[in-house]
Amino acid sequence: MMETPAPPRGDHAQMEERHALDQWVMTTRLADYVAWGRKNSLWPMPMGLACCAIELMAMVAPRYDVARFGAEALRFSPRQADLMIVAGTVTKKMAPAVKRIFDQMPEPKWVISMGACASSGGMFRSYPVVQGVDEIIPVDVYIPGCPPRPEALIEGIMQVQRLVQERARAGRGTDPPGRRTPASAGT
């Protein structure tokens, strides 16, 4: 006579079933999945121009071991890299080469400006030095320090990883080249 089961029990059973499935199946969006792959296999282009490059090398060495973040494959060919780490003083003479190497990197690509010199010119307030590499290429993450510790650079790479994920969430893998205007000069 009591044929109809209680609705709460039915819902509960359904929830149990879904819960059991969740243990084995994970759903995501394609953009998130691609970003997950990208952010855990960043291949840096070591644009080592001065003493910051020593700390860059220390970051790759066993003590700090950036392989734990999947970014140990430093590519000396820009065609194979997607993260440019500008480490050191960018002189006006070197600037065209930096710009060209950045342009040769395939999209999507990110830039870390490492240290005082690359970020703002640092103590070299003089005519042969570019006052911040963001005057020629778009920079995603700035790291202060002279030079920064390898931990700070790891912190920067983790920030880039977050950016990769966030931009995938926002529906743009990386900003189109037209919109990525370099920051204005000054300070």
Place this chain on the structure above:
Amino acid sequence: MPVVGRPVQRPGRPGLLEKTYIPSILKGMWITLRHMIRPKVTMRYPEETWRLPENYRGLPALVRDEESRVKCVACFLCEYVCPPKAIHIEAQEITTGVEKGPRIFDINMLRCIMCGYCEEVCPEQAIFLTKEYKTVGLSREQMIFPKDKLLAMGGTRPDPIKKWARLTRAQEEVRGSAGAGQGAPR
């Protein structure tokens, strides 16, 4: 003229054992094995951190004294001595007693090279280098730290000299004893 030193000779032809490559392979494998059983050197950074030495020079910050006064008196010495000119100060008169204070105190952390000259030159011991070394920024504007942020970073440092309290007391005594015609007690 006598020849100093002896030139190195090329190695001779490899023997039968060398030609099998077995000694070389074993040698290489021994090196790999030795590295496997060695103690690990990697510091797992975000979880583990390095113990910084006492005199580590990180990002600079402003400090307050015990009575939460801003110690800086805007003397512009740090702005003057700063090699990359990372510090920007604008002064104002302050009501808390004797001298002036900073209205604006900006440090461009992307210019700063953590040399410690500002700490060394400061007559009020108002600016210190913290042990902060993990900061990263997303824009240049974000990395110009204003006064409030610098004070929050620096926190409180006790002032053993208590110059402010002494000068304020002296000023009050001068005001109080002006009618009696006495000079200010030193």
